[in-house]
Amino acid sequence: MGLNIYKQFLDQKVRSLSEEIDKLCERRRQQGKAPSFGKYYHPAIAVSCCTSSSVGKIGKGVACEPRISVYHCKIANLLKRKLGNVIGGKSTKTNCCYPIGQCAEPHAANNYLKVINPYINPETDLFFSTPYRPRTKGPIKVFKVFPYCENCRSTFLNCR
Numbered sequence: 001m002g003l004n005i006y007k008q009f010l011d012q013k014v015r016s017l018s019e020e021i022d023k024l025c026e027r028r029r030q031q032g033k034a035p036s037f038g039k040y041y042h043p044a045i046a047v048s049c050c051t052s053s054s055v056g057k058i059g060k061g062v063a064c065e066p067r068i069s070v071y072h073c074k075i076a077n078l079l080k081r082k083l084g085n086v087i088g089g090k091s092t093k094t095n096c097c098y099p100i101g102q103c104a105e106p107h108a109a110n111n112y113l114k115v116i117n118p119y120i121n122p123e124t125d126l127f128f129s130t131p132y133r134p135r136t137k138g139p140i141k142v143f144k145v146f147p148y149c150e151n152c153r154s155t156f157l158n159c160r
């Protein structure tokens, strides 16, 4: 379990997603519009995800402020069960520094459920790309050992 044979496909998808995001943010910046992600034009991280049964269809997500209202109840329930607190709070079960629901991974899982298929099990069925930085269009190098944070590794079986 946890072996992500879809990584190459997903990484290709997240690279093109990152390029799209970069173009949008750059256009926004040139037009003098306010940053889209808090004080930043670019989201810190983008991720794509898929299931083994329909590999061609991907969920897309970027790291952004966690709002309970954007989340499908299946993701909200999964996060609560695994991390012991509500979306936007700090986990009571991990030492992760990120608020619950902020990462690109739960947003990508949420996008998959809402846009592609609400009947999957988000805990076990989803595979994730390497997290990418839309600004540099490169994989993140923040985490030396694991590409995913403790919260995401505790939430999704294949986030390893």
Ligand SMILES: [Zn+2]
Binding pocket: 098, 103, 104, 105, 148, 149, 150, 151, 152, 153
């Ligand atoms: Zn995470």
